[in-house]
Ligand SMILES: Cc1cc2nc3c(=O)[nH]c(=O)nc-3n(C[C@H](O)[C@H](O)[C@H](O)COP(=O)(O)O)c2cc1C
């Protein structure tokens with residue numbers, strides 16, 4: 284069986300997160316020192332060479348993004364760490380921050396140096412008040428030691444809105460507004476927080492950076508799958524034996540994740556479906572389990588890697604029941620700014636409730652397919668665009684569950 | 691109990707600090723009273739409607755009076771399949787109220803929430819932000835006894 288590979292979680296269980304000396308003794312903050320001895324352009328080139336792609340869901344090349352912000356002249360720039368982690372079934376950013384906060388700070392400070400920003404924010408979800416406390420203590424230690432130099436980090440707390448994980452909604456929230464996504468362009472690297480060039484990266488993305496600077500972009504580019512190299516931290520939930528967090532190279536297959544690391548299905552039952560990437564991810568049937576988890580392979584099967592949540596369902600689970608709950612989630616979390624999502628998530632939830640209650644017809648299924656198709660192109664942000672995916676992929680792969688309930 | 695005016699004053703110098711101020715007020719008072727929202731609007735120099743807009747946008751902030759202890763039950767899919775509905779039933783029975791309600795003595799409020807990021811131990815509830823995992827109906831009484 285494949286082995287775990289710990290890059291992001293290299294210090295997991297080995298250091299005391301609230302003792303900065305532990306981090307430093309494990310080689311911490313050396314990469315920041317090294318980066319500061321390089322030119323800004325060389326730091327960005329190294330990150331680009333590593334082909335590190337965002338771990339927050341969109342999979343954009345981190346070095347390329349940094350290069351945009353580097354190229355803009357401005358009196359002030361910002362680095363934001365996206366720790367909003369609202370995808371149901373996901374808790375990997377919490378694990379990273381709770382166990383190795385300085386790895387995140389170091390990545391942010393390297394980014395700050397590279398693009399020319401002296402101020403960083405960590406936007407941490409409101410459901411993690413204990414993580415906010417830990418981060419603030421760790422920041423105080425870093426300040427006392429002077430390891431961050433001129434780079435300042437401030438923690439802001441979210442307040443229970445899933446959409447605030449979307450980077451422009453997050454920026455609005457830090458500014459003290461309702462967390463509604465902005466129209467793009469301009470993109471944040473050009474005009475973000477208070478109109479200034481801003482890099483938003485995920486916690487896990489930042490936690491990779493110090494290792495890349497220390498060991499080189501070529502080293503990182505050689506790990507896992509070629510087009511999405513490195514590792515991915517996954518959280519296993521649902522009907523799997525080991526409900527746990529793992530970090531694996533990105534060329535690991537879904538089958539290895541569930542049946543190897545996950546230990547298979549609970550209570551000797553059979554596998555039915557897995558939803559990867561959080562609640563907006565597609566549902567995957569048995570026949571596609573040999574797909575590697577990397578970004579592009581997942582996209583190719585109509586699914587996503589997303590946040591790396593792995594939600595496993597056994598043979599007894601009613602897909603319609605689960606998807607109805609998910610449709611309720613989107614109806615609740617839609618921010619209401621654009622009509623296709625505001626109305627679409629509401630209608631989709633209504634239709635799913637109708638099907639679940641046994642009153643649905645074949646016509647309703649066709650309607651959901653049509654509605655989903657429109658939403659995926661017409662919605663303003665990724666929330667509305669991805670919301671129909673669980674419905675559409677289950678109609679494709681688990682149609683029997685729907686048919687059993689139709690009139 | 692700190693006065694909400696003092697709390698607000700601590701955040702007015704923070705750019706965009708109105709949400710931080712709301713968090714701090716709610717920590718003291720468990721919800722955001724109307725006067726506090728109006729005072730915040732004044733202090734942050736935004737229209738009252740805008741301050742309301744912020745306060746009502748976020749599910750963590752409440753403009754409705756709530757009990758001293760706010761119990762939230764995760765209803766996201768992983769908790770849903772793990773039996774969140776049975777936990778809801780047990781809590782409603784133990785407290786004699788329905789979801790969304792507050793006990794007559796003002797001690798407890800029951801609310802739904804989406805995933806709170808403790809999905810290694812579904813189903814999950816939180817009380818005043820503190821998570822409890824692997825909750826079963828027979829664990830409910832023991833958990834409540836600590837409040
Ligand atoms: C509805 C929605 C929710 C999102 N939630 C998160 C989140 O919780 N954490 C995150 O890092 N990115 C989230 N994203 C993606 C961000 O918009 C952004 O792409 C990401 O933070 C960029 O960082 P990365 O390139 O390092 O992945 C979300 C996007 C959408 C549309």
Ligand code: SF4
Nearest residue numbers: 619620621624664667
């Ligand atoms: S797609 Fe949904 S969440 Fe996104 S802006 Fe439109 S209404 Fe808001």
Ligand code: FES
Nearest residue numbers: 764769805806809
């Ligand atoms: S799904 Fe309930 S805590 Fe994550």
